[in-house]
Amino acid sequence: MTAAADRPTALLASDTEAAQEAEAELRRHYAFVPLKEAEQIIALGGDGFMLHALHEMLRSGRILPVFGMNLGTVGFLMNEWQIDGLRERVNVAKAFKVAPLRMEAVTIRGDRVDHPAINEVSLLRETRQTAWIEISVNGRVVLPQLVCDGVLVATPAGSTAYNLSAQGPILPLGSNLVALTPISPFRPRRWHGALIPDEFSIVFRAIDPSKRPVSAVADQREVREIERVTVCVDRTQELTLLFDPDHALDERITMEQFAV
Known part of the structure; x- marks a missing residue:
């Protein structure tokens, strides 16, 4: 042997x-x-x-x-x-x-939950009501209101998984980018996502989360009824x-x- x-x-x-x-x-x-x-x-x-x-x-x-x-x-x-x-x-x-993503979620009850994600972090509506989500990149609001079924952030390694199914771009390894991809967007109709430098942080804020509850999923780990989610690349792991x-x-x- x-x-x-x-x-x-x-x-x-x-x-x-x-x-x-x-x-x-x-x-x-x-x-x-x-x-x-x-x-x-x-x-x-x-x-x-x-x-x-x-x-x-x-x-x-x-x-x-x-x-x-x-x-x-x-x-x-x-x-x-x-x-x-x-x-x-x-x-x-x-x-x-x-390098995995780090998801930091805050629920509407004030609970704070951290999870890593190797493929993607996705926000998804919990009910038949569309999600209303504000998106900020590096402290700047880039989309005041995305009306959608959800939105995700994918790593290059995860860009061929859920991200690709949602019509997101495939990212080469070493591109130093993450994909920001909407899931069934309703408004703005012409926004198909963005490529974000992986040293930037992305913040999602659920608008009216009591009426339009949103969950956050880091790979397979879910946090329900979120108010805010911060996503960044964690190069320490x-x-x-x-x-x-x-x-x-x-x-x-x-x-x-x-x-x-």
Whole structure:
């Protein structure tokens, strides 16, 4: 049995049957260490499991490079599943830094909640009433009233997910931008979003939140009945994703612009 890589490596797997079977197969061929002793991680599952693993690291404060292998559906954040040559693949993998968003929400009751988001922070109407949202960028009100189903801020890594479904732009890694994208906007009709430098902060204020309640979602974590949400990029907790050089994340994001 050989090590999975030159550095001590832990193995994590989602609870799906395919991922569990792959984990058992890898453990028969390679040696892994407990997570607390690891310097990097191999994750088996889909994009949802990868996001879960990354969020667990953000919560624990112990952030390690992750090489994911796809045992899910889309696997945009994952490499191809292969059992052979794992050590060589991990040792020559290309590293990409991903800075998460930090969402600071204040509810209409005055509660304050902070959550990180790797893909996006989205504001969504809670009822059939459209949301009325004021948007400020770096302390300046840029939209006094957006009438919409919602609005989101996406990172480059998350720009091909919910943001793309909402007709938002795909952002190359290293662009130093975030996408500000409306969701089913009603007014102003001609506003289709904006590209914001990632050192800026974005503030959303719910207008008349008692009549038109709005929730805020950081990836999958929701805060309901918000009054105000501040979103900024948190470079103090940068994550590292590892990819095969011939199928790296920057190339995938670029090629998504040509997908039909």
